[in-house]
Amino acid sequence: MDIITSSEEMNIGYLGPPGTYSEQAASFYLNWIKGNQEFKGEVILRPCPTIAKALQAVTVQEVNLAVVPVENSIEGSVSMTMDNLWQLENLQIKQALVLPINHCLISCATKLEDIEIVYSHPQALAQCQGWLGKFLPQANLSATSSTTQALEKLGKSPTTAAISSEKAAQMYDLPILSDRINDYPDNCTRFWVVAPESGGGSSSSSSTHTSLAFSVPANIPGALVKVLQVFADLGINLSRIESRPTKRSLGEYLFFLDIEASVFSSLMTTALKNISINVEILKIFGSYTVLTVDSDKIK
Ligand SMILES: O=C(O)C(=O)Cc1ccccc1
Numbered sequence: 199m200d201i202i203t204s205s206e207e208m209n210i211g212y213l214g215p216p217g218t219y220s221e222q223a224a225s226f227y228l229n230w231i232k233g234n235q236e237f238k239g240e241v242i243l244r245p246c247p248t249i250a251k252a253l254q255a256v257t258v259q260e261v262n263l264a265v266v267p268v269e270n271s272i273e274g275s276v277s278m279t280m281d282n283l284w285q286l287e288n289l290q291i292k293q294a295l296v297l298p299i300n301h302c303l304i305s306c307a308t309k310l311e312d313i314e315i316v317y318s319h320p321q322a323l324a325q326c327q328g329w330l331g332k333f334l335p336q337a338n339l340s341a342t343s344s345t346t347q348a349l350e351k352l353g354k355s356p357t358t359a360a361i362s363s364e365k366a367a368q369m370y371d372l373p374i375l376s377d378r379i380n381d382y383p384d385n386c387t388r389f390w391v392v393a394p395e396s397g398g399g400s401s402s403s404s405s406t407h408t409s410l411a412f413s414v415p416a417n418i419p420g421a422l423v424k425v426l427q428v429f430a431d432l433g434i435n436l437s438r439i440e441s442r443p444t445k446r447s448l449g450e451y452l453f454f455l456d457i458e459a460s461v462f463s464s465l466m467t468t469a470l471k472n473i474s475i476n477v478e479i480l481k482i483f484g485s486y487t488v489l490t491v492d493s494d495k496i497k
Pocket residue numbers: 213217218219220221267270299319321322343344345346387
C-alpha cells in the first residue's frame with residue numbers, strides 16, 4: 199500500500215459530525231497506518247457534512263483521503279458513494295475496511311411507548327426496520343445526514359430517539375435505551391479509503407480486489423452477459439455486482455463490479471483487454487486489500 203509520505207500532515211475526510219461509524223472506520227485506518235509506520239506525520243480527521251462532500255474534498259485536495267461507507271450486510275449498497283465515485287474524476291480506492299455495526303436506540307425517554315419520532319441515517323433506519331416495527335410501531339422515522347446528526351436533534355426531549363453507536367452515546371453524554379437493535383446480529387459495513395489518483399501513488403501489487411464500473415454501448419440482449427462471460431471464462435471470481443441508473447433515461451444502467459483479483463495480475467490484464475469492446479465507458483476505481491476489523495479494535 200502506498201501512502202502520501204511527502205507532507206507533514208495527513209487529513210482524512212469522513213461523514214461527520216464526530217462519532218459516526220465512518221469516523222470509527224477512519225480512526226481505525228489512522229491507527230493502522232501509524233502502526234504500520236507508513237506515515238510518520240500528524241493525521242487529522244476532518245468531518246464532512248455528506249459522503250459526497252467527503253469525496254469532493256479529495257478531488258479538490260482539501261483532504262488527502264476520505265473514508266466512506268460502500269455496502270452494508272443488511273441494507274446493501276450506499277448509492278451516494280457509488281454515484282459519486284462514478285461522477286467524480288481521478289479517485290482511487292486504496293483500501294477496504296469491514297467494520298461490525300452495533301446500533302443502539304439512544305433517548306432520554308424512560309419507556310419505548312413514549313417515543314414518537316426516531317432520527318437516524320437512512321442506512322441505520324433500514325438496518326433496524328424489523329426491530330422498529332416490533333418495538334416502536336407508533337413512531338415516525340426521520341432521516342438525517344448521519345447517525346450523529348440524529349443525536350444533535352435529540353436534545354433532552356422524552357419523546358424522541360436516535361439510532362447511533364454506543365461510542366456516540368458516550369461522546370454526546372446521552373442514555374442508551376436499547377442495545378443491539380439491528381435486525382441481524384452480524385451486521386457489518388464495508389468502507390473504502392479513497393485517495394486522489396495522482397497524489398496517492400499507484401496501488402500495491404499485493405492487492406487482492408479490484409473495483410470497476412462500466413456502461414454498455416447499447417441496450418441490447420447480451421450486452422451485460424458478454425462482459426461477465428469474460429471473467430467467467432478466465433476463472434475470475436466476482437464478489438459483487440450492482441446496477442445504478444445512468445440518470446440519463448429510465449431503464450439505462452451502469453454496472454459496478456467487485457472482482458477478486460488484482461488489477462496487476464496477468465488474468466486481469468487479459469480480462470480488461472477482452473471486455474474493452476463490450477463496454478462504452480469503463481472506470482477502474484482501484485485495486486486494494488480488505489481488512490476485517492474486530493469490535494474490540496474500534497475506538
Ligand atoms: O451515519 C453514520 O454513522 C455513517 O457513518 C453512515 C452509516 C450508517 C449506518 C451504518 C454504517 C454507516
